Amino acid sequence: MRIEYNFGLEQVDVPRFSVExxxxxxxxxxxxxxxxxxxxxxxxxxxxxxxxxxxxxxxxIALFEQILSSAPGGSDFKHVEGESGRLAGVYYQxxxxxxxxxx
Numbered sequence: 001m002r003i004e005y006n007f008g009l010e011q012v013d014v015p016r017f018s019v020e021x022x023x024x025x026x027x028x029x030x031x032x033x034x035x036x037x038x039x040x041x042x043x044x045x046x047x048x049x050x051x052x053x054x055x056x057x058x059x060x061i062a063l064f065e066q067i068l069s070s071a072p073g074g075s076d077f078k079h080v081e082g083e084s085g086r087l088a089g090v091y092y093q094x095x096x097x098x099x100x101x102x103x
Contacts, residue, residue, distance in 0.1 A: 015045045022051055025063060032067040039077055039099040046082070050092040057084070057093040068097070076100045 015038055019031060031047070038045050047064075049057040061081075068077060082094030 012042075015042060017045070017047045019047060019049050019060065019064075020051065022053070022056060023060075025067075028060065028064045028067055032064060032071065035097055036068065036071055036073075036077075039097070042099075044096055044098040046094060046096050048092055048094050050090050052090055054086075054091040057091055061093060061095055064095075 017031060017034075019027065035045055035047070049060050049064075051057055051060075065079065077100055078098050080096045080098070082096055084093040085091070
């Protein structure tokens with residue numbers, strides 16, 4: 001499913017994204033660059049990783065964090081794991097990414 005929409009970043013308190021953990025690394029590179037760009041405009045963003053495989057969300061989060069850290073200035077953020085669990089056969093893990101100067 002593809003959903004397209006258009007609204008200003010100033011209309012969103014916290015940008016949030018969903019990543020199906022079965023996606024390949026190319027999607028994680030795209031998400032990482034988007035998150036790094038967003039952190040120049042907002043304090044933080046939230047991402048939920050989900051998959052039918054219980055091990056995939058954490059594997060993709062580790063790869064995502066490695067990609068973020070490899071960017072120039074990639075240490076200019078911190079992350080906090082949020083809620084995780086299982087809903088209707090899908091395992092998920094929330095991750096909040098903060099700019100290093102965020103409160």
